[in-house]
Amino acid sequence: MSDLKNRVHDLLPGLLGDLEDLVRIQSVSADPERLAEVEKSAQKTAQLLAAEGVGAEIVRAYDGAPPAVIGERKGPEGAATVLLYAHHDVQPENDPADWDSAPFEPVIRGDRMYGRGAADDKAGIAVHVGALRALGDDLPVTVRFFIEGEExxxxxxxxxxxxxYSDRLAADVxxxxxxxxxxxxxxxxxxxxRxxxxxxxxVRTLTHAVHSGMWGGVVPDAIMTLTKLLATLWAEDGSPAVAGLVSGPAADVEYPEERLRAESGAAPGTSWIGAGPVVERLWTRPAITVTGFDAPKVAGASNTLVPVARARVTIRLAPGDxxxxxxxxxxDHLERHVPxxxxxxxxxxxxxxxxxxxxxGVTYDLARSALAEAWDGTAPVDMGIGxxxxxxxxxxxxxxAASILVTGVEDPDTRAHGPNEGLHLPEFERAVLAEALLLQRLGAA
Structure with a gap:
């Protein structure tokens, strides 16, 4: 344990350099103008894996599809096979002015590396590469890779x-x-x-826009109609009012008020929606959100009854739904409530x-012990994700038949998908150590 821990620590500067190189690649899969960057990111990922003895290959489902990287490095005869997953594409950076530093120029401030993809999920690639480097020639399992380009x-x-590629991706873990x-x-x-x-x-209420002074008070406009319809999606306390959605219990984990307020970024004075344990509302109950709204902008708006309006409604579905x-x-709810x-x-x-x-089972027992040792004796929490x-x-x-472990390097202040996404470097080091320990113990088991 101590030797492996020291080796991970010694490898950290080079590993962070590789991660910085990945972050500089603007692999925004949602942007058609940056598809060449997604290709470049796949190539860099394949090079990093090949340098660790992995037979890496860029593949795609069909011509023109996003590139994924798969590969394999064999362990001892008869050893377990472990598939390691991450993704090399990233979210758009949105307005660079919202960032404290350039989104695709990684910078370390304090204990964090900031940059788009520094945590989600190019750090996942770096964790896998780091575990291989730490183990060196003593790889106790066969390792396969699937690094996706369109997550x-x-x-x-x-x-x-x-x-x-099922035959090249099949694994025990x-x-x-x-x-x-x-x-x-x-x-x-x-x-x-979830x-x-x-x-x-x-919703549409008119065949064309009309003067609000001439027809307002009689003819419903689309924005009023849509907002009334959307308001029916929630009960008075903000919990979902759509009947028939599944809810369930969550693990008995405390989420203190002060932590919730700090980590959520809630503005002072904002109160919470729903009722019941916080972790249930976040992990095992549905949530409904309006994430987009099409209507005329305030700037330049005319005195007109708007004929059509549109919103994007997102439901997070609880496990079991x-x-x-x-x-x-x-x-069904919308059809019954449209005004x-x-x-x-x-x-x-x-x-x-x-x-x-x-x-x-044994895989989870080994994973829990590896995480606890890498985090200096702190036992891992079984956590839901909203x-x-x-x-x-x-x-x-x-x-x-495979055991699936979902791990990661993010923490409550990572800000994945948002401005100033950042990777906490001590946590990253522990994650590399934990994965190396897990591979060791899977080999021994």
Missing amino acids: EVASATLPELLRQ IVIADSGNWDIGAPALTTSL GLVRVDVE TSANGIARLQ FGAQLTTTVVDKGEPTVLRTT GSIPFIAEFQEMFP
């Missing part, structure tokens, strides 16, 4: 990739490095995740299933 745009071709820890100094295993449905909701049920329940006889159109944008993981990683359900379906 941030819903992994549309992942099922086809799993089908085409799958480690998905795309989640987080309970707190700085407190590791976690993610054991449940699912996701996104639906565009449009299904996207099909969520879509059906939402559409003034307005024309209603709903369009499903995308969907992903919630996930519950099996958390017993967000969604829909592809985990695809892995469960394709490899039903």
